[in-house]
Amino acid sequence: MRILWTLPYLPWPTTSGGKTRQFHLLRNLAARGHRITLLVQSKTALDDDTRAALEPWLERLIVIPRRSLRSLRTLLAVAFARPPMLATVNGFAPQLQQQFEALLREEWDVIQIEHSYSFQPFEAPLKRAGKPFIMTEHNVESGLGAASYHHFPKWARPFTRFDQWRYRQWEARVFGQTRELIAVTEEDAKGLARLTSRATAVVVNGVDCDYYAQVVPDRYSRRLLFIGNYEYGPNLDAMEWALEHIMPKVWHLDPMVRLTIGGYALPDHWRERWADPRIDWLGFVPDLRTVQREAAVFFAPLREGGGSKLKVLEAMAAGLAVVTTEQGSSGLNVVNGTHYLGCEDADGLAKLLAEAIEQPHLLTAIGEAGRAYVREHHDWSVSAAQLEGIYSRVHRQEETHACV
Numbered sequence: 528m529r530i531l532w533t534l535p536y537l538p539w540p541t542t543s544g545g546k547t548r549q550f551h552l553l554r555n556l557a558a559r560g561h562r563i564t565l566l567v568q569s570k571t572a573l574d575d576d577t578r579a580a581l582e583p584w585l586e587r588l589i590v591i592p593r594r595s596l597r598s599l600r601t602l603l604a605v606a607f608a609r610p611p612m613l614a615t616v617n618g619f620a621p622q623l624q625q626q627f628e629a630l631l632r633e634e635w636d637v638i639q640i641e642h643s644y645s646f647q648p649f650e651a652p653l654k655r656a657g658k659p660f661i662m663t664e665h666n667v668e669s670g671l672g673a674a675s676y677h678h679f680p681k682w683a684r685p686f687t688r689f690d691q692w693r694y695r696q697w698e699a700r701v702f703g704q705t706r707e708l709i710a711v712t713e714e715d716a717k718g719l720a721r722l723t724s725r726a727t728a729v730v731v732n733g734v735d736c737d738y739y740a741q742v743v744p745d746r747y748s749r750r751l752l753f754i755g756n757y758e759y760g761p762n763l764d765a766m767e768w769a770l771e772h773i774m775p776k777v778w779h780l781d782p783m784v785r786l787t788i789g790g791y792a793l794p795d796h797w798r799e800r801w802a803d804p805r806i807d808w809l810g811f812v813p814d815l816r817t818v819q820r821e822a823a824v825f826f827a828p829l830r831e832g833g834g835s836k837l838k839v840l841e842a843m844a845a846g847l848a849v850v851t852t853e854q855g856s857s858g859l860n861v862v863n864g865t866h867y868l869g870c871e872d873a874d875g876l877a878k879l880l881a882e883a884i885e886q887p888h889l890l891t892a893i894g895e896a897g898r899a900y901v902r903e904h905h906d907w908s909v910s911a912a913q914l915e916g917i918y919s920r921v922h923r924q925e926e927t928h929a930c931v
Contacts, residue, residue: 528636528918529586530556530563533627535617535645537569537590539580542791542811543756544837545665548711548732548910549641550580555911557584566630568593568623568645589630591623610647611693613668618647628652637661637918643701644668650704659706661921663730666833667718669694698722707921709914712835712858730914732858733907734840742819742845744894746887750785751880752822752847754815754838757792761832761854768873769828770801776877778805784884786826787818819845823890824883827851828876835859840905843867843897848890850880860904866897 538549557563564587573590581588594601596616604615627649631638638653638660640646646662653660669691679687702708702723709728710716716727753769755762766788777784782805788797789809798808812818819825825842827849835858842849849855849867856867863869868883870876883889 528561528922529634530561530637530639530918531566531630531633531635532563532639532641533566533568533645533649534641535568535593537567537571537573537577537581539577540811540813543759544732545641547837548665551733551735551907552730552911552914553581554584555907556915559911559915561915562586564630565589566623566627567591568617568620568648570596589626591620591626593617593620609693609696611644611668611697612690613644613694614647614697617642617645620648624648624652628655631656631658636922639663641665643698646701650701653704659921659925660704661707661709661917662701662705663709663711664702664715664719665711667698667715667722669698670718670833706924707917709917714858715833728913728917730917731905731910732835732837732840733905733910734837734844734901736844736902736906739816739819739841739844739846742816742847744819744823744845744847744890745821746823746848746890746894748785748821748823749781749783749884750787750822751824751826751850752787752818752842753789753826754812754818754841755790757790757794759832761829762790763794764831765827765829766797768830769826770797770806772873773828773876773880774803776874777880780877780881781884784880787822789818815841816845819847822847823887824880825849825851826880827855829855833857839867840901843894843901844905846894846898848883848893849897850876850883852876859900861897861900866893866900868893 534549538546541547541550553563563585565585567590569590570593601616604619605612608615610618631652638658640649640660640662643664707728708719709730710719711732713729716729719727757763774786785805787807789812791811793810825847827839829852832854836855839849839855851867851869852871856869861867868879870879
């Protein structure tokens, strides 16, 4: 099939869950013979490494620069435009809209839009062309609340409540125009179905199981690991909660436990705020296997967010025992005590970690059960097959409609 795919970010390097999902789905679909044109609006420039990573999988790569967040147009639109803040930041982009309109003159089997917040530049051209499209919504954005407005001061709460209201109106407007709406978890699919009063398909988040298959964690290392993108509020909240309220309790029970914290946009001031020699601070880690092999446990104390967590899937694929919360295991059909170890409060998590680190055999059993689960249910080949099935169904519907 010929696929026109749009993104509000470059999917390389894979510094976030969304980028990781996009890169692997594009790669898997291209390997299945689909011809993909990728239209991207990006806040970062296209460099040689990104081009080299993406172009082998694409028929065309078209990148349009996004205006600065501090531009007057963005600031005024955030305050006064009908679309909500995220949609405004990524919207009102004439160059992107013109490029998309030109592409719509070509014949496409599938038009795929990622994220409702990217939709504003595409709405008018799609209506004028009368073209059906598929949309994937990675989270129910209007329900994220604290995750979307993590950096806002308390005095801005009236605006955040107003913006959530705007997002609910935006979701109703956008979702009603889709030919097919896709979620990444069953729970999100149910939430989107309640908003749209129609069925929502699911394409699960995945992991490259072969890439992590040979990782053997060091169950005796007494080392915890967390990897995240710290531009995302829930990851900031998770680590601040861990460092302020959970790890002091862990170290009271077992002073020998170490913690490795890595990922993109790691805040520099954390090193001074929590200057403990038992914490190893890393930046972006290009190959997670290097740090997974040194860890005994992947610790993900997430309290906010949505969807399923790629960081958790990657840890499970590497055979790491995961200690997390209900939010950290959301979207996964896993059992506490079998596939992961979970608790919801700081005291319980600290006790769980201190006890688990003393039981390498338990860590092995939990880690290998998690690895088997993701191999069966969350390999990227599973996700690509689900998406390909939706493409085929929509394409058949279009052919039937054209013949009537």
